[in-house]
Amino acid sequence: MNLYEKFNCSSKEELLEKLKNEEPSVKELNEFIYFAKSNKEMDSIPLNSPDAFALYYQQYEGVKKITDDQMSLVFTNIKGRPIHHNILELDSEIELSKQLRTVMKSAFQERAAGLFIVCHEDIDKDNLQNIQFKLENLTTLDDIFYLNEDHTKIRSNRADMSFNIDIDDGLNTLSNNEYEMYQFPKYKEFTDFYSKENNIGLNIIEDIESIQENLKIGYQHENQEVGGFLFYDDTHNITNHEILFRGGINSTVIDLKVVLDHAIENEDTKGVIMFHNHPSGINTPSSEDCALTDKLQETLQAFDYELADHYIVAEEGIYSFAKDDSFFNSCNSEYEKSIHGGRIKHSNEWDLDN
Amino acid sequence: MSSENKLLNYFNVNNHQELLDYLNDNPEDPRCKELNEILHDTGEKDEENNEFV
Numbered sequence: 001m002n003l004y005e006k007f008n009c010s011s012k013e014e015l016l017e018k019l020k021n022e023e024p025s026v027k028e029l030n031e032f033i034y035f036a037k038s039n040k041e042m043d044s045i046p047l048n049s050p051d052a053f054a055l056y057y058q059q060y061e062g063v064k065k066i067t068d069d070q071m072s073l074v075f076t077n078i079k080g081r082p083i084h085h086n087i088l089e090l091d092s093e094i095e096l097s098k099q100l101r102t103v104m105k106s107a108f109q110e111r112a113a114g115l116f117i118v119c120h121e122d123i124d125k126d127n128l129q130n131i132q133f134k135l136e137n138l139t140t141l142d143d144i145f146y147l148n149e150d151h152t153k154i155r156s157n158r159a160d161m162s163f164n165i166d167i168d169d170g171l172n173t174l175s176n177n178e179y180e181m182y183q184f185p186k187y188k189e190f191t192d193f194y195s196k197e198n199n200i201g202l203n204i205i206e207d208i209e210s211i212q213e214n215l216k217i218g219y220q221h222e223n224q225e226v227g228g229f230l231f232y233d234d235t236h237n238i239t240n241h242e243i244l245f246r247g248g249i250n251s252t253v254i255d256l257k258v259v260l261d262h263a264i265e266n267e268d269t270k271g272v273i274m275f276h277n278h279p280s281g282i283n284t285p286s287s288e289d290c291a292l293t294d295k296l297q298e299t300l301q302a303f304d305y306e307l308a309d310h311y312i313v314a315e316e317g318i319y320s321f322a323k324d325d326s327f328f329n330s331c332n333s334e335y336e337k338s339i340h341g342g343r344i345k346h347s348n349e350w351d352l353d354n
Numbered sequence: 355m356s357s358e359n360k361l362l363n364y365f366n367v368n369n370h371q372e373l374l375d376y377l378n379d380n381p382e383d384p385r386c387k388e389l390n391e392i393l394h395d396t397g398e399k400d401e402e403n404n405e406f407v
Contacts, residue, residue: 085370
């Protein structure tokens with residue numbers, strides 16, 4: 001399949017026509033074209049001050065002028081360099097929350113750590129606040145720039161400064177007013193939030209792969225151990241996703257009373273899946289991990305709660321006690337069957353994979 | 355993990371900057387030739403319309 005077919009076109013001419021008309025079906029391609037054109041001159045300067053962003057946006061404005069019913073999102077990496085552009089259609093038939101959800105998901109996939117939002121100064125302020133609120137939860141850098149009618153002035157809310165757009169001024173206008181927001185811990189806040197948002201509502205029997213993928217996204221890059229719990233109800237849907245413990249580089253203390261408190265607090269809890277990460281990147285359980293799993297299962301069972309599984313999240317992948325440890329039996333037989341691809345594992349079964 | 359973005363998925367990259375780097379590093383890749391043609395053609399068309407600087 002060539003590029004034209006990828007965008008449901010039979011020829012280059014048809015694709016060019018759709019691009020020219022800014023048809024929604026080629027929006028992703030147009031966004032890249034705007035990015036490529038605007039980055040041609042700038043050679044990826046870090047957007048670490050309002051001035052730098054103003055200068056950068058001059059280039060973008062030269063390529064694509066957003067309309068008053070659009071919002072431009074400029075994503076940056078953790079070093080502040082622009083890596084991606086998206087355009088939100090504020091009056092699109094696709095409701096805004098769906099667009100924001102897609103943005104949130106792609107922000108992770110694009111390895112974005114920061115975000116600039118650009119819109120017109122006459123945008124509906126309630127609408128703006130709503131968008132800002134949602135994006136604040138998922139981004140590490142958030143600054144609002146308004147454009148005036150003739151696109152000659154932009155304003156940085158964070159810096160409380162206005163800038164005239166004049167392409168000839170170049171870098172001479174740069175000040176030392178640098179942002180202090182490209183902090184890696186904030187990137188982890190974002191992945192933690194992403195993981196929680198996407199896990200709640202998933203079904204532990206039917207959505208195992210998605211749950212594990214979300215956990216990997218959320219915690220594989222943590223440089224300290226975190227202990228978390230997925231609480232699920234009678235229908236096996238996840239009702240709560242909580243990080244209850246944070247530790248050091250290679251250990252964390254799990255207080256079983258705290259886990260029980262949270263299970264009891266959520267009246268519809270039927271059981272839990274525990275997870276913790278290994279900052280080393282290797283998912284092999286330690287003897288302490290095995291002992292903790294047994295103790296946790298025993299404690300939860302005493303209060304009629306299930307321990308369906310215990311995951312170890314690491315860069316090389318997820319270790320599942322229910323799947324990978326022949327000595328552990330999940331309290332939930334349906335889950336046990338599902339994670340073994342539809343068959344029940346017996347405790348005395350030989351593990352032929354190892 | 356594959357991207358939901360059709361274009362990024364086609365080139366197996368994560369974001370626009372990676373795609374730009376890929377285009378520069380692999381000009382002989384048939385996919386890059388196609389996209390470079392599109393970039394070139396849209397540039398020319400937009401110059402006519404005075405949309406690009």
